[in-house]
Amino acid sequence: MKSPARVLLAGVAAAATVGALVGCSTAGGDDSSGKTELRVATFPPGADAAAYEAFAAQEKQFEDEHPDIDIIGVEYEWEGPTFAVQLAGGSLPDVFTVPFTDAKTLLENDQLMDVTDEMDELGYTDSFNPIILEGVTGDDGKIYGFPRQAYANALSYNRELFEAAGLDPDSPPTTWDEVREYAKKITDATGKAGYSQMAINNTGGWQLTVGTVARGGRTQTDNGDGTAQSTIDNDATRGVLQFLHDVKWEDGSFGSKVDLDWGTINQEFAAGNIGMYTTGSDIYTALVRDFGLDSDVYGLTVIPLEGDDPGTLGGGDIAVMSPTIDDETKAAGVEWIDWYYMQKLLNEDAAVQDAKTLNESGQAVGTPLLPVLSRELYEESLVWIEPYINVPREQMAPFTDAIWEQTPVGEAKVKTQEVYALLDTVVQTVLTDENADIDALLAQAQTDAQALLDS
Amino acid sequence: MTMTTEERPAAASAPPALPPARRKIRRSPATWYRGGGLANLLFVLPMLFVFFFFSWSPIVQSVIMSLQKTNMIVSEWVGLDNYLAVMSDPELGRAVVNTVYFALLALLFGFPLPLFVAVLMSEVRRGKGLYSALAYLPVVIPPVVAVLLWKFFYSADPSGVFNTVLGWFGIPPQPWIQSAVQAMPSLVIEATWAAAGGSIIIYLAALLSVPPELYDAAEVDGAGIWRKVWHVTLPQLRGILFIMLILQVIATAQVFLEPFLFTGGGPAGATKTILLYIYDKAFRNSLGGDYGEATAVSVLLAIVLAVLSWLYFKLTNRWSTS
Numbered sequence: 106m107k108s109p110a111r112v113l114l115a116g117v118a119a120a121a122t123v124g125a126l127v128g129c130s131t132a133g134g135d136d137s138s139g140k141t142e143l144r145v146a147t148f149p150p151g152a153d154a155a156a157y158e159a160f161a162a163q164e165k166q167f168e169d170e171h172p173d174i175d176i177i178g179v180e181y182e183w184e185g186p187t188f189a190v191q192l193a194g195g196s197l198p199d200v201f202t203v204p205f206t207d208a209k210t211l212l213e214n215d216q217l218m219d220v221t222d223e224m225d226e227l228g229y230t231d232s233f234n235p236i237i238l239e240g241v242t243g244d245d246g247k248i249y250g251f252p253r254q255a256y257a258n259a260l261s262y263n264r265e266l267f268e269a270a271g272l273d274p275d276s277p278p279t280t281w282d283e284v285r286e287y288a289k290k291i292t293d294a295t296g297k298a299g300y301s302q303m304a305i306n307n308t309g310g311w312q313l314t315v316g317t318v319a320r321g322g323r324t325q326t327d328n329g330d331g332t333a334q335s336t337i338d339n340d341a342t343r344g345v346l347q348f349l350h351d352v353k354w355e356d357g358s359f360g361s362k363v364d365l366d367w368g369t370i371n372q373e374f375a376a377g378n379i380g381m382y383t384t385g386s387d388i389y390t391a392l393v394r395d396f397g398l399d400s401d402v403y404g405l406t407v408i409p410l411e412g413d414d415p416g417t418l419g420g421g422d423i424a425v426m427s428p429t430i431d432d433e434t435k436a437a438g439v440e441w442i443d444w445y446y447m448q449k450l451l452n453e454d455a456a457v458q459d460a461k462t463l464n465e466s467g468q469a470v471g472t473p474l475l476p477v478l479s480r481e482l483y484e485e486s487l488v489w490i491e492p493y494i495n496v497p498r499e500q501m502a503p504f505t506d507a508i509w510e511q512t513p514v515g516e517a518k519v520k521t522q523e524v525y526a527l528l529d530t531v532v533q534t535v536l537t538d539e540n541a542d543i544d545a546l547l548a549q550a551q552t553d554a555q556a557l558l559d560s
Numbered sequence: 561m562t563m564t565t566e567e568r569p570a571a572a573s574a575p576p577a578l579p580p581a582r583r584k585i586r587r588s589p590a591t592w593y594r595g596g597g598l599a600n601l602l603f604v605l606p607m608l609f610v611f612f613f614f615s616w617s618p619i620v621q622s623v624i625m626s627l628q629k630t631n632m633i634v635s636e637w638v639g640l641d642n643y644l645a646v647m648s649d650p651e652l653g654r655a656v657v658n659t660v661y662f663a664l665l666a667l668l669f670g671f672p673l674p675l676f677v678a679v680l681m682s683e684v685r686r687g688k689g690l691y692s693a694l695a696y697l698p699v700v701i702p703p704v705v706a707v708l709l710w711k712f713f714y715s716a717d718p719s720g721v722f723n724t725v726l727g728w729f730g731i732p733p734q735p736w737i738q739s740a741v742q743a744m745p746s747l748v749i750e751a752t753w754a755a756a757g758g759s760i761i762i763y764l765a766a767l768l769s770v771p772p773e774l775y776d777a778a779e780v781d782g783a784g785i786w787r788k789v790w791h792v793t794l795p796q797l798r799g800i801l802f803i804m805l806i807l808q809v810i811a812t813a814q815v816f817l818e819p820f821l822f823t824g825g826g827p828a829g830a831t832k833t834i835l836l837y838i839y840d841k842a843f844r845n846s847l848g849g850d851y852g853e854a855t856a857v858s859v860l861l862a863i864v865l866a867v868l869s870w871l872y873f874k875l876t877n878r879w880s881t882s
Contacts, residue, residue, distance in 0.1 A: 214634065305824050307844075361716035363738050364826055526844055534828040537740045 298360025310525030321412030678763030
């Protein structure tokens with residue numbers, strides 16, 4: 106009991122424990138080689154080996170040009186629930202991407218790094234599409250991210266299932282009635298889901314909004330003073346829900362799964378279980394890289410538009426930096442964003458090098474996008490990389506030929522993801538209850554959404 | 561044995577001295593050290609640190625957070641606003657109803673089944689160990705794997721595993737977890753399957769403690785197996801049944817894994833339980849969630865469970881002394 110050895114032993118045990126606990130709170134360290142370590146977002150977990158090869162090649166190219174920076178690729182996928190956890194836990198990479206819909210709130214919460222001076226120095230602040238740049242500009246007039254990619258929503262379809270149903274894959278549907286009709290033919294002929302739609306993890310609300318805008322409706326109007334009015338209870342949204350109801354309950358061509366989100370619907374589509382679905386026009390890359398789609402069966406067309414003032418809901422993402430990084434890491438982050446994301450949009454050599462590297466690694470080159478800069482620059486860049494384009498552009502012609510005639514519409518600005526989450530329930534109710542009262546659902550959703558917008 | 565009259569006065573006239581342990585001893589730091597005080601303190605210190613950092617600090621932080629509006633970076637005191645907000649949220653009411661529904665179904669399916677199986681197994685004379693191992697097997701399977709497996713079974717396609725089996729009997733394919741009506745019972749069936757093994761083992765152990773002579777007496781009186789179960793087994797297991805019931809109520813109040821992994825609370829909120837509600841409050845919003853309101857519900861749930869636990873201790877104490 107009184108032994109000094111025992112006291113010493115206890116002291117060592119206590120000191121070791123306290124030391125270990127203190128050690129838990131210190132993270133990271135300097136790169137022993139003196140380089141600046143930069144953790145950058147890459148692709149979602151589960152990508153194929155070729156994606157890793159392509160990234161390794163690009164990493165090497167960058168590090169050769171920037172010997173003082175050590176790039177560490179981190180698997181990353183923006184997902185509603187996990188993003189919040191990563192953000193709160195400080196485990197996001199130094200450079201990552203977020204959807205347009207989240208940029209405003211993030212910068213209002215001081216969760217993004219100011220990059221105004223850096224973007225001015227790089228000299229392309231004025232090259233951006235002003236509408237897109239506005240989305241990353243704070244009330245203080247400062248810029249908090251680099252818009253790097255934009256897309257329009259589109260209708261992806263399976264050409265093989267079209268053929269099996271006696272439909273011409275080069276003549277995809279151009280009206281929602283045709284979508285319904287084609288879906289029924291596909292289901293009757295193949296037993297597969299003719300048309301499916303996402304319904305969970307905020308994607309149900311997202312795609313309900315896509316359908317609403319395509320029928321001339323809007324789910325929210327901006328009051329211009331930071332507040333907004335919910336307009337979910339409108340005829341266009343009613344039309345989408347009625348369409349979903351009819352496809353599911355009258356035609357039986359929706360398929361059995363009503364709990365699909367971005368990942369699972371892509372998986373089902375790539376597996377050949379879905380005839381048509383709506384999502385971003387840039388989905389081809391993920392379908393091939395992450396879900397193993399056979400590119401021969403892929404078809405892409407524009408979303409059918411009808412009603413007054415219809416449009417195509419667009420979106421995109423922004424390359425941003427964590428607000429907690431030091432100046433040195435920030436400077437490295439800007440170098441990376443400029444090299445990895447921006448130069449291929451602006452510079453022929455960079456565009457060609459990027460396309461060549463991706464092509465040699467078997468990655469998709471030439472997936473249809475919308476320009477974050479100008480349409481001219483975008484179309485010029487397609488000419489630069491022409492020899493390396495490996496996506497079946499002819500199978501996407503119904504989209505690429507017609508998209509410029511559609512009016513692009515941006516996503517609602519206020520509490521976007523929360524309202525999407527709320528609308529998930531509406532979509533799920535219609536898909537699981539044959540007798541769902543659509544009018545009552547919409548009235549309730551509008552009240553709930555307005556309460557969210559006012560809070 | 562009785563006490564003699566001679567013994568009594570001695571006890572009455574000389575009250576016993578206080579036991580030595582109760583005496584207040586003033587100790588100097590030197591005596592405290594010589595008595596091994598420092599070594600004891602140093603031995604306890606790591607455990608106190610561990611408790612503080614990993615057990616108590618998050619609890620205290622949660623209570624503080626429930627009084628704040630915070631995104632983990634910027635915090636603002638809002639008093640009881642979070643509590644008032646969640647108490648008036650119809651979604652919470654729905655989550656409570658869903659949780660109670662889950663608990664009732666679990667009670668209906670999950671409570672009698674392990675007992676029934678355990679009683680049957682106790683009657684088996686050979687291969688009892690094998691049956692026990694088989695019954696316990698689902699508990700060994702990692703829960704996430706089990707749910708993924710059952711998700712596959714619950715496929716709503718006509719070619720899904722369960723639907724194929726139903727098809728053999730001419731029953732049309734069921735939507736299972738894709739239906740707002742069938743989703744919750746489907747989750748309960750899986751949860752029962754996953755947890756039954758543990759309960760069966762406990763019941764089997766309890767059955768061993770039933771005195772065999774009671775069964776012998778019942779047999780002499782001409783009782784069959786069901787009368788023996790009703791008049792001997794169940795009364796003898798009353799205590800353990802009661803404990804299992806309370807434990808199950810507490811466990812079902814915290815059900816999260818099944819609705820989270822199977823349905824994400826859907827379809828149309830039909831399987832959103834209290835814990836999933838808390839999770840959604842905190843994390844569904846990609847921009848940081850409403851941690852204040854989420855922790856407020858957590859604190860409320862903790863209080864309710866604490867009351868339940870208190871009741872549990874009260875009742876089990878009474879039972880154990882009877």
